[in-house]
Amino acid sequence: MNEQRHHGSCHCGAVAYDVTMSLDNTITCNCSMCGRAGTILAFVPAEKFTLLSGEDNLTSYTFNKKIIDHLFCNVCGIKPFGRGKDQDGNDTVAVNVRCLEDVDLTKLEPYHYDGKNA
Template identity: 45%
Template sequence: MQYTGSCQCGQVAFDAEGEIESALSCNCSMCARRASLLWFVPRDKLVLRTPEAAIATYTFNKHHIQHRFCPTCGIHVFGEAADPQGNQVAAVNLRCIEGLDLSAIPVHAYDGRAL
């Protein structure tokens, strides 16, 4: 399936392809504050519809994950990193996808504070 999403102001927009079977809710210091629900897709299945230069990046802790957000409205749109096997993965914030019924998606808790 093809999905379209963006930040609040639209400066950062994307298309993502895949099946949304579940979401991940992480309780690390970053995710707990922004309350995003994450959907993981191969990075090449996330295509930016806006210029890469329109996105700001934040890293913390071990600096493995690039947290990507809009510098204008501040919305976290996705993160990107390599998974344990070395594959490039995007963690898409499902709250940024248009027309998605979040109540129909099972949410799994992840203890990011334990890391």
């Protein structure tokens, strides 16, 4: 699947973004955070991601090694994306694919990452 432009948002619409990405490499994870939130994530370089609105509505939550900014909308509580670094230290965005418009979630084949035991 080629990279495509997608629009994403939280539930109330305060947080909105555009992202250019492929949906080939989505993951789910069973760690203490993802297991509870039920997110389907895809990691993209920060330059592929444009936050259109809502920076002021984002609350950051960090835990464990505190290397990922788990962000949620402080109005509706949805987690539209997070921020982190890849192995080389580049800024990376973890997009919650469930927050993208025009994505058929039943067509995704996410990799099940065993974050609980990583």
